[in-house]
Amino acid sequence: MGSFWTRLFDLIAPRFCVACDNRLAESEQHVCLNCLLDLPRTHYADQPYDNPMAQLFWGHFRVEKAAAWFFYQPSSPHSGMIHQLKYHRQREIGHFIGRVAAEEMSRRHFFDDIDLLIPIPLTKRRQRSRGYNQSLEIARGISETTGIPVCEKAVRRTRFEQSQTHKTAKERRENVSGVFELVDNEAVSGRHVLVIDDVITTGSTMISCCRELQKATDVKISIFSIGFTRS
Numbered sequence: 001m002g003s004f005w006t007r008l009f010d011l012i013a014p015r016f017c018v019a020c021d022n023r024l025a026e027s028e029q030h031v032c033l034n035c036l037l038d039l040p041r042t043h044y045a046d047q048p049y050d051n052p053m054a055q056l057f058w059g060h061f062r063v064e065k066a067a068a069w070f071f072y073q074p075s076s077p078h079s080g081m082i083h084q085l086k087y088h089r090q091r092e093i094g095h096f097i098g099r100v101a102a103e104e105m106s107r108r109h110f111f112d113d114i115d116l117l118i119p120i121p122l123t124k125r126r127q128r129s130r131g132y133n134q135s136l137e138i139a140r141g142i143s144e145t146t147g148i149p150v151c152e153k154a155v156r157r158t159r160f161e162q163s164q165t166h167k168t169a170k171e172r173r174e175n176v177s178g179v180f181e182l183v184d185n186e187a188v189s190g191r192h193v194l195v196i197d198d199v200i201t202t203g204s205t206m207i208s209c210c211r212e213l214q215k216a217t218d219v220k221i222s223i224f225s226i227g228f229t230r231s
Contacts, residue, residue, distance in 0.1 A: 018084045018093060019077045030096045031081060039070040039078055042228055045108040053228050056203035061214045064192065064222045067110060069101040072199050072227025082198055082227060091132045094198075097226055098141020105224075106146060114222065115191040117143055117150045120209055121157045121180070138226060139196045148194070154187040155180050155212050180212040188213060192220040199227040 015024040019035040044051040048065035057063040073079060085093040105111065119135035127133050139150045158181050195210055200223075210221050 018080045018090070021080075030090075030093050031100075035078065036100065041070050041104075042068050044068055044228075045105050045110040048110060048222075052230070053200060053203075053223070053225075056200070057207060057210070057223065060203075060207045061210045061221060063210075064220050065110070066223035067105065068200060068225045068228030069097075069105070070227060072229050074229075079227075085134050085137070086130070086198065089131055091134070091137050094132075094134050094137025095141040095144070098138035098143075099145050100141075101138075101226060102142040102145035110224075111142075111146045111148060111194070113192055114146075114148055114194045116154075116188065116193045117148050118154060118188070118193050118195045118213070119150065119152065120195065120197045120205060121152070121155060123157045123159060126157075134198050135196050138198060142196065142224075151187055151193070154182065154184045154193075154216075155209060156183050157181075178208070180209045182212045182215050185216045188219045189217040190219070192222065194222045194224050197223075197225045199229060200225040201229040 015028075016022065017024055017028070017030070017032040017035055019031050022032055022034075024030075024032055042051070042053070044053055044067035048054065048067050051066065053068055054063055054066035057066065070078065072082065081093060081097055084090045085097075102111065117139045119133060119139040121135075122130070122133045136150070136152065142148070143150050157179055159179050193213065195206060195213065197206060200206060206223060210223075213219060213221055
């Protein structure tokens with residue numbers, strides 16, 4: 001019966017892939033199988049201690065491991081997943097890509113020693129404007145797959161500066177300097193936390209957030225993002 005109604009709804013209101021805009025099959029959600037298979041994967045989980053993304057954080061804080069699911073290019077069809085998630089109120093995409101990415105990364109044991117998932121926070125004003133935090137939606141998808149709990153309250157964003165999109169690496173670092181605050185040391189003390197973002201480009205936002213988290217007692221920090229922009 002469920003399959004009948006799914007086919008009927010697809011006939012009345014067809015669903016389309018957010019990457020290639022082709023019609024989705026009955027068993028597909030948000031992204032078609034061809035686009036998922038075609039994602040330019042980083043394979044950083046195979047070498048999580050020393051890869052181009054992990055190297056962004058060397059010298060800023062001690063990073064245990066770092067990986068991204070795929071290489072992100074703003075003009076590529078695959079960027080549609082992130083664009084629809086961030087700017088078109090399709091929060092369910094975050095949950096979906098978090099779950100699918102975690103299924104792949106779990107096979108490489110990337111999450112084996114992680115205690116908590118911490119999404120990069122938004123300011124209250126920005127979250128009200130967007131309707132949700134896209135990094136939190138991704139974290140919830142990862143949590144569903146891995147069983148690792150999500151911690152939202154350990155660190156908060158105290159203010160939102162200008163968009164990072166068209167800034168240089170130096171301008172990005174200055175733009176997010178000091179915008180995060182550790183508010184719950186006990187939540188992360190003695191834990192290995194995985195900090196989650198949608199896309200990492202220069203790592204400036206992540207560095208600012210993790211420097212605050214590093215103030216917690218005996219905390220270990222690792223990084224995960226859905227996309228990573230190659231320089």
